[in-house]
Amino acid sequence: MNGETKKKSVGSVLYDDVMGGLRPMIPFVAGGGILMAISFMFGMRIGDNSVNQFAKILYEIGHNNAMLLMIPIFAGFIAHTIAGQDALAPGMIGGMIAKTTGSGFLGGIVAGFLAGYLVKLLNKLLSNFPEDFQSIKKLLIIPVISTFVVGIVMLCVVSVPMAWLNQGLTGFIDGLGTQNLVLTGMVIGGMMAVDLGGPINKVAYTFAVAAISNGNYYPMAAAMVGGVVPPLGVALATTLFKKKFTKDQQIQGKTYYLLGASFITESCMPVALTDPVRMIPAGIIGSAVAGGLAMLFQISLPAPHGGIFVTPVVEGAISQKLLYLAAITIGMLVSALIIGFTKKPLKEQEA
Numbered sequence: 001m002n003g004e005t006k007k008k009s010v011g012s013v014l015y016d017d018v019m020g021g022l023r024p025m026i027p028f029v030a031g032g033g034i035l036m037a038i039s040f041m042f043g044m045r046i047g048d049n050s051v052n053q054f055a056k057i058l059y060e061i062g063h064n065n066a067m068l069l070m071i072p073i074f075a076g077f078i079a080h081t082i083a084g085q086d087a088l089a090p091g092m093i094g095g096m097i098a099k100t101t102g103s104g105f106l107g108g109i110v111a112g113f114l115a116g117y118l119v120k121l122l123n124k125l126l127s128n129f130p131e132d133f134q135s136i137k138k139l140l141i142i143p144v145i146s147t148f149v150v151g152i153v154m155l156c157v158v159s160v161p162m163a164w165l166n167q168g169l170t171g172f173i174d175g176l177g178t179q180n181l182v183l184t185g186m187v188i189g190g191m192m193a194v195d196l197g198g199p200i201n202k203v204a205y206t207f208a209v210a211a212i213s214n215g216n217y218y219p220m221a222a223a224m225v226g227g228v229v230p231p232l233g234v235a236l237a238t239t240l241f242k243k244k245f246t247k248d249q250q251i252q253g254k255t256y257y258l259l260g261a262s263f264i265t266e267s268c269m270p271v272a273l274t275d276p277v278r279m280i281p282a283g284i285i286g287s288a289v290a291g292g293l294a295m296l297f298q299i300s301l302p303a304p305h306g307g308i309f310v311t312p313v314v315e316g317a318i319s320q321k322l323l324y325l326a327a328i329t330i331g332m333l334v335s336a337l338i339i340g341f342t343k344k345p346l347k348e349q350e351a
Helices: 002-041 053-083 085-100 104-125 131-176 181-194 199-213 218-240 247-261 265-272 276-296 307-313 318-342 346-350
Strands: none
Touching: 002 053, 002 104, 002 247, 002 265, 002 307, 053 085, 053 104, 085 104, 085 131, 104 131, 104 199, 131 199, 181 199, 181 218, 181 276, 199 218, 218 247, 218 265, 218 276, 218 307, 218 318, 247 265, 247 307, 265 276, 276 318, 307 318
8 A cells, every 4th residue: 555655656746747847838839839820821931932021020939939948948847846946957958958859858858857856866965065165066066067967868868769769750651652641641640649749749740841842731731630639639528528627627628729729739738648548549549530531631731830720721622621620620529539438537536
């Protein structure tokens, strides 16, 4: 009994640490993602110099600034939750390395925990440091040592397997080719939901963006619908199956309608990670269905961001735009229903 309690306590602490990083990150994701979506509504095109200046400004703020800070903020505040203010800098630096090396959210989690527990250890080892030199310890010794260790581990250890993973997954998708469009769409859509914005998600998204540069707009449609389904599925599940979610989760779920519609896949992490065994697979299945349908319907989407807000940009007649929305709606319903039928009621969760 005591062993089970202790084990649950450790899991609860780790969960709280991750949530400590997620909560400060969400405003950056929301602000940046929605501004990006609006930029495409105003005609933003990647690599198109003829687009109006206002759309470029929106994209610059959203993509090149707000979204750039997402993983560093995430990692930094995981570290801050663990070890306080001293861990914020090495955590954010480790998160920035995860961002620049393509390690994504998984790398950010590693950076946050590494920085947090390293700083905690350093504070313990230096607990008897002379009182007169406390400022040197706080402002020089701990930041330098922790940043050095976190940086070395992230650059020399974490980034290597992540790079192999990305290359392998990209090669796998590329190998599917155009011989089986529906299967390709299902793989791209499902990958967008596997880690909710992490390395696997980014591999699928990068593949779709690369396809745009080659004049092939079908993979982006699969990636887009695959990315909006997880938060929309969670949002709908919290609406339809209220007895299985806390009041706080229901309130958060309402925000996911807008964030999910804006293609901010990461937004649903606070609720999805409360029950990842059931909710992550539900998102993957719903996204795979939506991605497969996007390819089946031969939806062509030249915009690399925007969710449902770039529906007018979908190429073809109005019927194609409606089919784009239909793929999203079906995927969302599939995901929400799986969550609703597999997730335990609150009373059983508490037991």
